[in-house]
Amino acid sequence: MPIPDPDPNIAARQRWMAVLARAAATQIEALLEAVPPLPDCVVLRGPEAGLVMLRGRAGGAGTRFNMGEMTVTRCTVRSTGGQVGHAYVSGRDGRQAELAARLDAALQDPARHDAIQAAVIAPLAEAQAAARAETTRKAAATRVQFFTMATMRS
Amino acid sequence: MSIDLPGFADPVSGAQTCFRAVLDAMARPGSLHAAGQGLTPPAPLDPATAAVLLTLVDADTTLATDAACAPARDWLVFHCGAPLAADPAAAAFVLATALPDLATLRAGTDEGPEEAATLVLQVAALGRGAALRLAGPGLRTPATLRVEGLPEGFASAWARNHALFPRGVDIILCAGDQLAALPRSVAITEEAS
Numbered sequence: 001m002p003i004p005d006p007d008p009n010i011a012a013r014q015r016w017m018a019v020l021a022r023a024a025a026t027q028i029e030a031l032l033e034a035v036p037p038l039p040d041c042v043v044l045r046g047p048e049a050g051l052v053m054l055r056g057r058a059g060g061a062g063t064r065f066n067m068g069e070m071t072v073t074r075c076t077v078r079s080t081g082g083q084v085g086h087a088y089v090s091g092r093d094g095r096q097a098e099l100a101a102r103l104d105a106a107l108q109d110p111a112r113h114d115a116i117q118a119a120v121i122a123p124l125a126e127a128q129a130a131a132r133a134e135t136t137r138k139a140a141a142t143r144v145q146f147f148t149m150a151t152m153r154s
Numbered sequence: 155m156s157i158d159l160p161g162f163a164d165p166v167s168g169a170q171t172c173f174r175a176v177l178d179a180m181a182r183p184g185s186l187h188a189a190g191q192g193l194t195p196p197a198p199l200d201p202a203t204a205a206v207l208l209t210l211v212d213a214d215t216t217l218a219t220d221a222a223c224a225p226a227r228d229w230l231v232f233h234c235g236a237p238l239a240a241d242p243a244a245a246a247f248v249l250a251t252a253l254p255d256l257a258t259l260r261a262g263t264d265e266g267p268e269e270a271a272t273l274v275l276q277v278a279a280l281g282r283g284a285a286l287r288l289a290g291p292g293l294r295t296p297a298t299l300r301v302e303g304l305p306e307g308f309a310s311a312w313a314r315n316h317a318l319f320p321r322g323v324d325i326i327l328c329a330g331d332q333l334a335a336l337p338r339s340v341a342i343t344e345e346a347s
Contacts, residue, residue, distance in 0.1 A: 042160060043160060044157065044158065044159070044160045044161070044232075045160070045161060045232070045233065048165070076157075078158045082158070084157065084158055
């Protein structure tokens with residue numbers, strides 16, 4: 001999990017960027033129908049796909065190792081209001097990256113923030129939390145209790 | 155932060171077209187080539203200068219800029235991903251609007267002449283101004299390149315750079331949406347205009 005930034009504005013932006021990064025383009029598009037159209041944007045970079053090295057930590061000392069590469073698509077846009085929106089999403093869906101970047105720019109605009117937060121981000125976050133809870137519930141049913149000899153003797 | 159300007163509209167074909175222009179310019183020193191049409195780089199960069207940097211500079215090459223180009227640094231780092239070098243002597247690419255001392259830039263070694271720096275020099279104009287007479291590989295007969303914005307004594311500074319061959323700095327001259335190249339192999343004399 002990412003470490004939240006101490007600055008509340010940045011932490012809030014991290015939250016909505018994380019929600020958008022996990023949402024499919026079709027989901028975002030469906031929810032966008034309920035809000036006024038997004039401001040026009042100039043694409044500054046991308047959407048472009050690339051590889052990101054994932055690093056893990058192993059052993060008691062937490063030594064870093066390269067776990068493998070992951071496909072990531074990124075996009076940066078500037079809205080007519082001057083806000084610059086960034087998006088880094090997993091996979092190769094350029095449409096999702098562009099939508100996420102445009103929403104990131106729109107969410108930084110105080111005049112649009114509340115409407116988009118309520119109509120797009122909140123339902124997406126809720127759906128993602130529900131999906132996660134469902135996975136956790138299914139996994140919990142398969143839990144196996146291990147007993148060590150020491151535990152059994154006591 | 156001044157990253158709010160786009161790079162190439164189509165990064166792949168934009169960089170390929172500009173790379174071809176740089177290649178042709180290096181192969182035929184002094185010839186003028188179009189580059190960077192349609193680009194809207196931040197001040198003080200001209201479209202050709204920006205196109206050359208977007209094409210050649212990436213995460214594997216260090217870039218140094220002179221103080222006059224400092225406002226464009228954020229934009230260059232954002233689009234090229236290049237690490238900035240504080241010291242021009244350590245940089246693979248040097249961006250300048252005024253001719254730096256060529257002897258201070260990386261000249262490569264006899265074993266690794268490709269490690270020499272490339273100077274991307276933005277000048278006032280190409281095709282007019284003081285005439286330089288160029289001779290060397292790539293030129294069947296000596297060619298003339300007119301450049302506005304090079305300082306007095308450029309030919310003697312270049313002669314010292316040229317004498318280092320196979321080491322030495324290569325220069326890409328950019329103005330507006332035109333570029334010309336001065337590879338280290340070319341010999342330059344100033345023509346009386």
